Amino acid sequence: QSVLTQPPSVSAAPGQKVTISCSGSSSSIGNNYVSWYQQVPGTAPKLLIYDNNKRPSGIPDRFSGSKSGTSATLGITGLQTGDEADYYCGTWDSSLLPGSYAFGTGTKVTVL
Amino acid sequence: QVQLVESGGGVVQPGRSLRLSCAASGFSFSYSAMHWVRQAPGKGLEWVAAVSQDGNDKYYADSVKGRFTMSRDNSKNSLYLQMNSLRGEDTAVYYCAKGRGGIAAAADYWGQGTLVTVSS
Numbered sequence: 001q002s003v004l005t006q007p008p009s010v011s012a013a014p015g016q017k018v019t020i021s022c023s024g025s026s027s028s029i030g031n032n033y034v035s036w037y038q039q040v041p042g043t044a045p046k047l048l049i050y051d052n053n054k055r056p057s058g059i060p061d062r063f064s065g066s067k068s069g070t071s072a073t074l075g076i077t078g079l080q081t082g083d084e085a086d087y088y089c090g091t092w093d094s095s096l097l098p099g100s101y102a103f104g105t106g107t108k109v110t111v112l
Numbered sequence: 113q114v115q116l117v118e119s120g121g122g123v124v125q126p127g128r129s130l131r132l133s134c135a136a137s138g139f140s141f142s143y144s145a146m147h148w149v150r151q152a153p154g155k156g157l158e159w160v161a162a163v164s165q166d167g168n169d170k171y172y173a174d175s176v177k178g179r180f181t182m183s184r185d186n187s188k189n190s191l192y193l194q195m196n197s198l199r200g201e202d203t204a205v206y207y208c209a210k211g212r213g214g215i216a217a218a219a220d221y222w223g224q225g226t227l228v229t230v231s232s
Contacts, residue, residue, distance in 0.1 A: 002156070035218035037157070044207055044225055045149075045157065050218035088157050092216035100171055101147065101216070106156040 003028050003093050004104035011110040012079050020074040020107045022089030028102060032092040034072040036065055037103075040085045048087075049074065081111050114138040114221040116208050121226030124198055134191035134208030134223060142166070142186040145211035147219055148193050150204035150228075160206070161193065164215050171215065175201075198230045 005023045012018045022034065036049040047056055049065035052072065064075045072089055089104035120132040132148070148160040161182040162171045170182055181194040191208050205227050209219035 032216055033218070037219075039157070044222040045209075045219075046222070047218055047220045050212060050220065056220060086156075090157075090159075090218065096174075098169075098171055099216070100173060101159040101162060103149075103157040103159055 002105045003095070003102045004089055004091065006087075006089060006104040006107045008105070009108045009110065011112055013112045014079055014081065016079050017075065017077045018079060018109060019076075020087055020089075020109070022072040022074070022104045024070050024072075024091065024093075024102075025095065026070055027095035028070070028091050028093040029067065029072055030070040031094065034065065034067050035090045036063075036072075036074045037088045037090060038085045039088065045088065076109070079109075079111055084109055084111050114210065116210060116221060116223035118206065118208050118223045118226040121206065121228045123229045123231060125232050126199055126230055128198055129194070129196045130198060130228060132193040132195065132206055132208075132226060132228070134193075136189045136191065136208075136210070139210065139221075141184075141189040144213065145215045145217065146184060146191045147209045147211060148182060148191075149207045149209055149219070149222075150202075151207070151225075152201070152204040155204075158204070162211070162215055163191070169215065195228070198228075200230050202228060203230045204228060 033051045037045040039045040052067040053065045093102040147162045205225040210221040
């Protein structure tokens with residue numbers, strides 16, 4: 001099972017805001033950068049946030065990331081129907097050497 | 113533009129082997145760590161393995177350690193995953209992904225995936 005825990009689902013109406021939490025530990029989130037990925041069903045994942053709060057070129061500023069201690073949060077404002085997708089957090093985990101990458105359990109975002 | 117194209121997937125019997133390849137283009141391949149990530153039908157993302165830029169350091173998920181071997185050929189801009197002793201639970205879409213830099217960095221580009229089905 002994953003070392004990163006996310007809520008299974010979140011939902012909101014168009015134009016509203018949602019937040020997705022990602023809970024880890026000191027050996028994962030606590031000491032490493034967090035990334036966030038968006039996956040529309042049937043397609044490959046896409047990087048949304050890297051290094052806790054940075055957006056790659058082309059990602060709108062409606063998407064934001066933050067980290068505090070052993071948890072991270074993805075925020076999506078101005079929710080659009082195109083934002084319906086699965087979202088995963090990811091980080092390096094050094095609890096067992098030599099280390100490994102870990103993805104969160106995933107959160108399905110539904111636009112009501 | 114960055115392109116990652118996986119190949120080699122298919123149907124294979126339990127206990128047999130399969131080799132996946134990933135052809136990379138549009139970036140300096142030797143400057144990026146690379147990953148394999150899989151997704152079983154209806155399930156979430158599972159990291160499988162990673163290799164450092166020079167190919168000397170390799171990391172594996174416990175679920176594949178000792179059965180899968182990841183390698184890269186920087187002269188050919190190619191990534192590989194040798195999968196031995198395959199099991200039903202290895203059935204998944206396998207993605208290759210480019211790291212933004214070192215081994216712990218985010219995966220900023222992904223291939224379209226190749227499906228591996230382990231079944232008798």
